[in-house]
Amino acid sequence: MTKRGELKNISKVIKEVFSQKHFRIGIDNIKVQEAWIETMGKNIQKYTYKVVYKKGILYVKLKSSVLKEELTFEKKKVVKLLNQKLGKEYVKDLVIN
Numbered sequence: 001m002t003k004r005g006e007l008k009n010i011s012k013v014i015k016e017v018f019s020q021k022h023f024r025i026g027i028d029n030i031k032v033q034e035a036w037i038e039t040m041g042k043n044i045q046k047y048t049y050k051v052v053y054k055k056g057i058l059y060v061k062l063k064s065s066v067l068k069e070e071l072t073f074e075k076k077k078v079v080k081l082l083n084q085k086l087g088k089e090y091v092k093d094l095v096i097n
Contacts, residue, residue, distance in 0.1 A: 028090060029053045035085040036060070039078075044071075056092035058082070068096050 017023060032053035037045055050061035058079075062068045071078060075094050082091045 031086060032058060032082070032090055035082050035090075039081050039085050053090070056090070057095060058091045058093070059095045059097070061097045071096050 018027065029052070033051045036048070036051050036058070040048070044067065047062050047064040047067050048060060049063055050059070052059045060071075062071070071094075075096070079091050079094050083089045
């Protein structure tokens with residue numbers, strides 16, 4: 001911790017701010033949402049209208065019941081692909097509605 005009036009390296013300040021829990025949760029949510037879009041592609045993205053990541057679970061709402069069934073059968077594969085894209089095990093389960 002620095003004393004009042006001392007200068008800090010801007011990269012250290014940014015790292016400290018983003019390491020706080022509420023920022024980290026938001027950043028993780030964005031990372032997982034982006035991984036969903038990149039992994040699943042534009043065709044599936046057309047039928048997706050809500051993607052939310054909370055506490056290791058990815059909630060996805062789809063417009064197509066047929067696609068919902070297909071992804072439900074391939075749930076483990078989708079989770080594996082997402083975690084590979086993210087480079088870390090963020091997603092532990094996938095809930096498709």
